[in-house]
Amino acid sequence: MSRIRAKLALRGNGTLRSMSAHVLWRRILMIVPTVLGVLLVGFLLIRLAPGDPVLALAGEHGDAAYYTFMRARFGLDEPMATQFVTWVRRIAVGDLGTSYVHGRSATAVILERVPATLLLTGTALCIAIVCAIPIGAFASQRPYAARDLAVSGASLVLYSAPVFWIGQIAILLFALRLGWLPVQGMTDAGSTTYGWPRALDTARHLLLPAVVLATHEIAVLVRVTRAGVVEAMAREHVRTARAKGVSERAVLLRHALPAALLPVITVVGARAGHLLSGAVLVEVVFGWPGMGRLLLAALQARDLPIIMAVFLLTSCAVVVVNLLTDLAYVLRDPRIRLR
């Protein structure tokens, strides 16, 4: 590999001083064995778990000949190793297989649902970041005072409550009792609007599930921000700033909070996978037409091509988010280098 060191100069505060291109490439290439490992484990878990997809497809009745016919049709009569090799070969040429239930390409089935999940999880993540950092900073200003205890208590409650329960309570309160927001779906039923009216309709339907999905993340990020700021406030550079007469607000926003954001970035990256798993429950409760619901239905029906395609997509997404987190780390702190 070329040893050319690329100076990835950034404008503005110029934090990413130098990072080897080959290091970046190495990180990207690491995605391949990681994803392959995830796929192998996923394949074995699904295939070794009890439950026959053909029985699920046939439902009641059927006969032995029907099951034999369907197994041969889906290649399920082959040895497991052959099935895995065939499947990996197909993936190599971009074919994720055909869904047993949908009778269509698994890629097409999933891609139809990805935008809805991205919209939900992306909005939830934004809500979590926008809410959690100020709240965490607010709590950290008076450690162990009433405001800190109140925020910590609220975080604990939010983190402990199951997301589906929060969802049901939110629906009962904001949709049924107050009538402010819709109960379910991504748009009004039968809606034929386009453009801005549709965007507004979608935003109205998005708010409640996104906030519910964000609750766990808010709870975690508040705690991390609060702890990070309290720790940063005790550091020498903060003491120096104070000695120089910098105001408390400036100390917080310019000196303590930036230092406290490093662990927040780490947690945000690490929680990406968690957010996707939370989306499964939220999508079910709110009837949100995303990938999580598809995965749940596919697991129940043992629709292997769909399950494995979702595994592939989510594992890639998590690995990419982790890489972006590393890059963000470097951007945030010029002393850190990727090795």
Next chain:
Amino acid sequence: MRPFSLAWNSWVNREKQMAGDPLPFRGRRMAQLAVSLAFAVVLAGACRDEGSERSADSLVAALESDPGHLNPSITTNGGIHTAAGLLYDGLVALDSTLSPVPSLAERWEILEDGARYRFHLRAGVRWHDGSPFTAADVKFTFDSLLLRFHARTRASMSQALLRIDALNDSTIEFVFRRPYAPLLQQLDVVEAPIMPRHLYRGSDPLRNPANLSPVGTGPYRFVSYSANSEIRYTRNNAYFGALPSLRHVTLRVVPDAATRVIALEAREIDWLFSVPGPDRARLRADPGVRLLQASESPGGSNCITTVGFNLDRPWFRDVRVRRAFAHAVNREQFVERVLFGDGRAADAPISSHIRFAYRTGLPVPGFDTVRAAELLEEAGWKRRGSAVRVAQRVPGLPDGTPLSVGFTVMGTQSTYGELLRAQLRVVGIDLRVIALETVVFAQTVFTERDFDTAIAAYCNGTDPEIGVRRQYVSSSIAPVPFSNMAGYRNPVMDSLFDAASRARDRTERRRLYGEIQALAVRDLPYVWLVETLGTRAHVARCRGFGRSSHFAATARCDP
């Protein structure tokens, strides 16, 4: 919103005063922007425009799951049949007494003592795309779709059917190897939806694009399918039957049962195909909602929740133990506590909704714990001061073996297990409830036969040949879900079912099914617990809903 906004601004201002405000304008503006955005979204919700309100000619129904496709001829999946039923027709329809009435077939003749059926098709029927409907469509549907991919039609009909002949465009004949009595009960839109040959010919039916943009002859035409979200239909103005009142029907996918009920209460949904038991009382108290009960559904009709004994296990070889089990069960408690009143205690092996075959007055063991205890003592299961009985000279079991048996259930039916466990404990039987996922249950119970007792909802269908036969005949002891779970073998039973399937005369069939039920009650391979009903719910402004598949075709709504 206002108190939050004030608190935020006050905090920002105070901090600003304290600290000389390094970012004075940006922070406040960001906060105001965020609050305004949230407020705008909530306001938008509060001020829905009139256009989003549904008119009197449209209906929104909730589906439990995304069907994946809309071809009911290649699957028995209830969700797909529920979603696609409005698009198609069968050769016949079934009225409220399950008697066949004309649909795509205008009339029919039964020839050669029931070995040949000739159907005369309705003239002038067209597919939704304008193509004419002919006998070739019927032949193609059976030969290339139903008898290959529809598990139920394939399993029940393919052995008896010799061939299907399209005599001309408007006449079709079904020729059987022997007289076949239940055919007319198997030709409605659930069991045999007729599909367009011109769209499926020469293609792989499982991957045909028409599965997602379906064309039928039914009362509604397909408009759009938004994956995992909703399916929209519009009225078929050229429908050969009565023109539906509702112009638009939207099927909305709402997977969570509680959310579906709340959506009905919020009037986002007009029709629910099912209502969970605990929610029924709340909906009954809502003056804007009406409840309906029906024994039919596209997933299975006339179901009896049944406990099956694995007759290969030594505990259950003695009929006295099975009889004791049956005496220990209080069926009324199941109706009250599990079904919340929506059903009845089963008193025969065949559903009371199949009126011609159902037999009354059978000596089904009733709730009698004293008699149950006597029978267990007689069979060698003694209670020696312990809660659980132990074996004493029970064939095939060492003395001292506790009467502790597994009870395998699907996760959705675990409440049956909990109640049964409590009831059987009274007579000294220890029941270990093993809850499994649906597909795992099917594999464990029917394929591997690794269970002591299990519970399943056996849907009898519209004729005992469809859903009862498979429970009792020895040829159904096979790795097939919902077949002969008990592993019951009795040559007399086999011959009675064969005779009933051949007998064309209903009186004769009634007599034979009576004998079958008496024999089943004598041998008791199963305990028939409860006949279940499906509870539908709809908004009070709509009425006139029809039978399961064409539920919206006869409905009308007020503004």
